[in-house]
Amino acid sequence: MSAAASSWVRHDITDGVRRGIVFEVLVRRRTRAAVSGRATVPNDASTGGAAGSQPPVTECDSSELSHLLDLSETTISPGQEGNAPARSLAPMGSPELRLYDRGAASGPLSPAPESVGAGVPVSTTAFGDLPSVKAMGTGRAGIVVGFDTEFTTVDGARIIDSYQLVTPDPVDPSMMVEVVILPPLGSGARLSLHTALWTVVVAAELWHSALVPDEVGPRGVPRGAFWSDDWQERRDALAKLRVPIVLACHYGSADLTTFRTGGQSRELDSLVRLTSAAGGLVTLLPFRSQRGNENGHWWQSLSVSVRDTMSQAPAGKKSLAVLGEACGVTKLDVPEGWISRMTDYRREHLDEFLEYGINDAVIVVEYLARLWGDGVVPPITLSGGAAAALVDSGSSYLGASSPSEFRRKFAGLVDEDEGVEAVEEGDRLSFYAKRGRNPLDGAAAQLSSAFARAYHGGLNSCPMPGYYPTPTVDIDAQNAYPTAMALVRDLDWEAGAIEEVVHERSLTVDDVSSAATPFVGFVSFEFPADVAHPCLPIVADGTLVYPRTSEGVAGTWVCGPELWLALRLGAEVHCQIGYLGRELGQDGGPSLSLRHGVKQLIDDRNAAKKIFGKGSLEEQTLKTGVNSVYGKTAQDVAEQRSWDARAQEMDSVGGSAVSSPYHAATTTSFVRAQLLATMNQIVEHGGHVFSVTTDGFITDFTVDEVAGLDLYGLDEVLSDSRTALTGDPSIWEAKHAQDGLVNFTTRGNVSLSPGGVCAHNGLKAPKGTVPDSAEDRELLLTAVVTREGRVPNGYTRFPSFQELSRTEDRKDFLPSRVERSVSMDYDLKRQPVMPSMTPEMVPLPDGSVEEMATFTTQPWERVEDCLRARQIARDMAETGCLRTVAEWRDWNLKYTHGKGRRIVTPQRAVLMSIVMAHRQGVATIPTLADRSMTIADRLDWLGEWGLGTVSLGDWDNARRPERASQMLPIDTLDPYLDRMTSMAPGDHPTDADRLPY
Template identity: 70%
Template structure:
């Protein structure tokens, strides 16, 4: 080996076959170094000083006979490439320029480089905790449940690459794995293609080099039959193909391949595309910002004589899916685990090929550092040599199952789901299951079904009543007055802790409401488990109506439901609407039966589970320190529980790389439409109650975003609001979770506010709000800095149309893993422009509009229309207003008073709602009403009829035709706002309901139009 890289043992391998039959060469560098954290065994004195332990060349010698690629599911007997010759102490050389880690979007941040980050070899160790903690992180109940507890061989992985002229060239592959027999040592393996060659190594070849270099076959996790050359044919061979495949699969080396932002690294391997080769990208799933495997995949191949076989079982983990919120850069993870990320000095970061060529030693230290961080970070969080959960949020769901099972007194996840969510394993035979097109994807994808018809009806209604967060801009404009951004403390955990459990086994539905007005007695408390399809009218004095209608891809809160049939809503918002004096008519609704504990108290599984996570987070904060990775992990876990209860409730689609098609995501271990819908309803009700009371008391609300709002009322004044009676319940939940009854906390304060649209506001005060509403700041601008604020402010107040705002886009997982026309991880530039206009979720009060001059730091002033808003009378008004604004945005914008007056003229004197084909509107309204469970048409409810037969029957009524897509989409929540009022449907609805299931309409049944 050249003196340019001392301490490394080197040999050369060949992998893949060129068109001329030759095999590309790769240099493999191997060394053992002391681990720089306190995770592994204590190193010796020599190791602690930074000495490296070279690997003898003989220990990694290539066995006689090259290896032959074969699919993980097959033992191929195809011809293999010829045996390559080793070239010891020889470096690969080339002249190609190399790219930089800036191509990884997760590491492209505006923050300054980590100060003092240096080579591991230069220092020998990093700062370790001065005092060992009194309790292991893994011993905390939540963490024990979140983790897998399974031993594993965790291999950290990273790449360096060049992208020039639309082509990516891989310059190095780096792997780090703890020595299986001495955990104080890290085995580092670097695989170097010839510089600029474009050659790529296969995943199996690379991983087997790691197996041999680290002697992973000596691990207790690997069967005794496995050695450096793999498994002898005699150990497993059988004339029966299936039998020998399974035998070899058991003689595997189990590897957990861990990386950071796998989209960049896992796409760097050679994939030939031959039928017998495993395409590992098709075994991956995109989750939580990273690429992972849900189940391990096999990789197997034999040498050219088929006497020795290499067998791997590979699980993939991505630290992007294990990093606490806001701490997802690799530098953050390195700081957390005591392995500071190394930075490249000077301008070398843009000339990394030259850096490798002229400074190979430093180049290797830089590259290996990233792989080391991945291993040490996962060891810090989940313990050394332990298989991490697939994602941090998935681990949080597992913790909830564990604590919830204990709370409910059951011993299995299956029994927990039965009591918590009303689900059981699907019975394929001997049971009348729900017809396929009526199943909810969250349970159908997991082979589950409701325990009975009542459970099915109740959870389906809750899924329809599930809506997103409350986001609005009630007061666009410029306000040079003191304001404060107030957040609901732990809004979603608090809401979860307020939700009662339903007694699914005793019959989920306790009472049915049908075609009658609702009263406060029907929804006596905010936690009443009521879900209903309602129409409504709020008093004109109510500034913020509480019942949402999905329209135009968002939530609109009109004063009345006039013009639409109604909307699905849940108990907390229904309760608040009735408290505010709304008249609410229920077409169909259900009151759930409350589950009781052994002592007769209402059951709250989520309160118990979230409290356990919070208790463990507090312990972690005390033992490991505030802001520690342990505390951050549990904080993220707490906040992840809600998302897992809501997973696929609003049906989501993701790319299935193995099937090469988009499919339903499927539910999590704790998905429950009831708990998810009521949690979000609680949060929206809390915010709406505060907004209305603040307005009643003469205060102003300028913006509301998911779990907080900006107001001119002081935080302590907000804290004492009773929220019409809701505050007591929320304080009780806060006490149960944290011991602190306060429910609000100030977040930002500012003396000036430019409020331009939902999720769009900025103050020039450092520490004030700065929300871009999707406008991306130029590279190099530090978020929330004075420069960032000026950039956003200038864009808002000087615009005369859409704001040009191009950005760099990286390929999607679908583009990276599709078999046809697959893309490499190469960025592309997207040209776009962004509208910063007010989104008109509420109606502008034109009489209140004034022209305010907004000052910029350069002394110039620019006009911005400033005005109050009120709820739209109807959804149709909102849709028409938003449509006019969209048309105006094509050639201008809505910034000045004059521009808003032009909009108002078009709105005031424009046309109303136009139905081009009234028959089609009636037909689709009938289909939507039936599919949404608002009405039932017996012919369509008949499970003996196929969907095709139902569509044919609908087409016989003379109203038009319904496609399969129309039928499937009719149950989507947003379709409810397209449903005509039921009294307009009555003539046809009555005739359809009266028709026997076997009959078909004739001219006698059809109405003339």
């Protein structure tokens, strides 16, 4: 066994198995003191040689991994943990607010072996006093245990070198209890989660916590305190005698996968209790862990909630070093050459190994204390906390006394056992069905479904591919989504949310009198030929296409802001079915609960910026809150699926506390309308738009010139919103400026100018390349301009949460190599104007030049033309690329003279279009809407029309938003729809009803 420094007290444990593997436990207690800065673990010894053959990132601790990975975020709704009732706590803020840290405010402390780092003075103003922060936090007391591991990869397997856990002393929280558990050196042995946590319970004497029942002691509780002959009764009784722990880590995919599972009968598999959220692993509710001793006389009971600082950190500030700096605790470094050989480092430099490892766990605890308060259960994620803040402010604004009343007033939702059964089970939207809710009534159901179909993502396009050696600027809409949210008017769900139904007629400006008119409709359209950027999107080929006409398809679901703009651009818009929402009034004007909630978050962010400084943890936390609220309103509106580890299947994510199709769809429609109005007016005034991405665009107009555009009247509306939120009417700001631009596709452009744009279109830079650096820019530009086909772009990936938590064929957290090639070709969302195409020569960093076709584009006439063009380009990308003028002429030859799609209406297409029309709410067929019939009976009835058969899968998929673009025009379907809609339920078609095809 190893001999540790004198500050550690040593003992041995086995993992619940007689004569099992012996683990060495090291425990010490140190005074907590805030520190800042960055240091290196001292080590005078040689590193002992170079790193192993595998890249260092594969053999280290999670703190070294978290900032190197591409982490997709899955939003979730905040859960309610079942811990003990909250007690009064000190407000959130810096650790110096704790009584036992008061001394740190008087000046820096010198590092001392008995203290956790060195102290620096920081602001003593309580972050937690801000209204938004109060609402974001849980306010519940908890025992927070920080956790980290060190490991080494050897021959494709992970060797766990140590488990580190820390927690404040429950009696004297000025002391931090630090625990390191060491498996036999290089053995591959793993510890169970239960044993690791109970080791902390004993080391910190957590039974002294006010949150732990009096019956609990170092051995747990005696059998007689809870025993019953009924297994479930004694299990529930033991659960009440638990030690509640919040296990907090940094990037849990690396650390939470180090525990042993399956070693004993009924041994807890903690991974199936977890959920992936915001780049981390968390629990939505606590899970139980119970274990008896060898003779069953003593039992240990734990209630475990899991939090991950990856889900608690502002965007761009998720590395453990940054979190340590934010909370005043230094992130230590391992000397060069050792991070890939932590087993050797432990063997040869144990003291330094222990200091390095335990420090990461300390950062986790102190960061969460700084953010939410000492000994407080953190919210599941920052975005979930922001949603809670919106519920709090919205409840106050709408006069709601509870979250359920807020949902009723805000989104027209009630619990499943309330109201009427307005929606058939198969037609319920997952965002509310997953949460056990229903629309308030039939009008709420109809309107919510329509807005869910009209919910589309951001506007992303590349109107002018090529090389432009002229000054351009990247201009952003300031806080585009919060600004748009502040314009969305609340609906009066309780009075009947539908004010008017529009059916089969052309729309006029009177129907959509303002961009904020709460309107949604299924429309067909035609824009004038001189409109550069049509503004009504059709979902096709997994993206948004903006054709000049809807010819060839039945139509598309769209919201008020884009319809308002389309009418002002002179478009002819025919509405097959549309709904005008009934507005809710407040103080003589429209009710704007989102404006109230967003303004509170912005006000608190500005207060935090003033108190703690721009870029501070507090300011960045609230910035993340402001920016994430829109995503919470849109959560699962377009059905999202994620891995449910407990059920071992993919399932709907479910809505958040503020999910609302109406608010989400109207918000994103506002942002798209703002950009499209701006792009059209820039073109009208002789300018150019080269690229547009979500909330900004690249143009040759200056910010002042863009600010001078009236956006057909939308500028005034947006400025009013900005003034209400911030006091400043400005809606635009410059983000990047450059003298030369290589613009190759959507989300793909680069300039060699320092501070210019550098968007990779998914192309991963080599490891070690600093983002946006000169090296990064040169590599991207060279790869794009010299390519002769797809660009080889392999990368290292780590297993997904599904792979880590599945019960069969489970993977460990080990890297694998993915070999791929990425197309950098223009994506053809708009039609190239071939006469405009010129061969521009792009200068490369090495002094050579390469050709890049440069051209303007125009909207496709029909979405079908776009799809055919994109397929031709995909086929060509298998053996080459579209970079030079000659290559584009080859594409154009195939497009112009190649075989097109046959324009036919086969029976299958007619049948599926009829099903889509009904399922999309465009037409109502009485028999298909008859809830007294089973789905199978309804499908059998469809089969009687002689058009073929419809499967249950066809029926389910027909309601998906992207299917609207596959629906044949309504006039093609009318001969059958007229007969079907006029036929009463129970009647069956005869030969006279069936039409020949």
